[in-house]
Amino acid sequence: MRRKEPNYQNIESLISQGMEIKGDVISQGSLRIDGSVDGKLNIKGDLMVGEKGRIKGEVQVKNLILAGRIEGNVLVSGRLEITATGALHGDVSCDIMIIEEGGLLDGTSKMKRPQDGADKNVPGKKVKE
Numbered sequence: 001m002r003r004k005e006p007n008y009q010n011i012e013s014l015i016s017q018g019m020e021i022k023g024d025v026i027s028q029g030s031l032r033i034d035g036s037v038d039g040k041l042n043i044k045g046d047l048m049v050g051e052k053g054r055i056k057g058e059v060q061v062k063n064l065i066l067a068g069r070i071e072g073n074v075l076v077s078g079r080l081e082i083t084a085t086g087a088l089h090g091d092v093s094c095d096i097m098i099i100e101e102g103g104l105l106d107g108t109s110k111m112k113r114p115q116d117g118a119d120k121n122v123p124g125k126k127v128k129e
Contacts, residue, residue: 010030010045010046011030011031011032011046011048012027012029012030012031012045013027013029013030013031013032014031014032014033014034015031015032015033015034015035015036015037015053016034016035017034017035017050017052018035019035019036020035020036020037020038021035021036021037021038021039022038022039023038023039024039024040024041024042024057025037025039025040025041025042025043026041026042026043027041027042027043027044027045028044028045029044029045030043030045030046030047030048031043031045031046031047031048032047032048032049032050032053033047033048033049033050033053033054033055033068034050034052034053034068035052035053035054036053036054036055036056037054037055037056037057038056038057039056039057040057040058040059040060041055041057041058041059041060041061042060042061043059043060043061043062044062045061045062046061046062046063046064046065047059047061047062047063047064047065048064048065048067049064049065049066049067049068049069049070049086050067050068051067051068051085052068053067053068053069054068054069054070055068055069055070055071055072056070056071056072057071057072058072058073058074058075059072059073059074059075060074060075061074061075061076061077062076062077062078063076063077063078063079063080064076064079064080064081064094065081065083065086066080066081066082066083066086066087066088066103067083067085067086068085068086068087069086069087069088069089070087070088070089070090071089071090072089072090073090073091073092073107074088074090074091074092074093074094075092075093075094076092076093076094076095077094077095078094078095078096079094079095079096079097079098080092080094080096080097080098081097081098081099081100082097082098082099082100082103082104082105083100083103084100084101084102084103085102085103086100086103086104087103087104087106088104088105088106088107089104089106089107090106090107091107091108091109091110092105092107092108092109092110093109093110093111093112094109094110094111094112095111095112095113096111097109097111
């Protein structure tokens with residue numbers, strides 16, 4: 001059974017191109033960044049960083065699509081997707097990672113197996129039911 005992919009169509013907030021934020025950003029919902037943020041981000045929902053988007057600081061998020069640039073460590077509780085134009089300079093921890101051809105990860109990565117019973121599909125692995 002395939003995992004349901006995150007829905008990035010429900011973006012609730014936008015930091016538009018030409019906008020700069022210096023300081024921490026905390027959001028309970030989803031966010032798209034096309035401007036720049038210099039500070040920590042703690043996003044309970046999904047984060048989409050557009051091609052012109054820039055983040056300098058630590059990022060904690062549920063799911064992330066990166067088409068712009070992040071300089072800092074990233075903790076993703078779900079899925080990380082780095083597009084062909086995306087660049088991540090820092091360490092990352094996530095459940096699922098996709099890097100398109102041309103995408104850049106300059107750092108270490110740590111992936112953990114999702115806790116939703118995905119171990120059932122691993123041959124020879126006994127799972128408590």
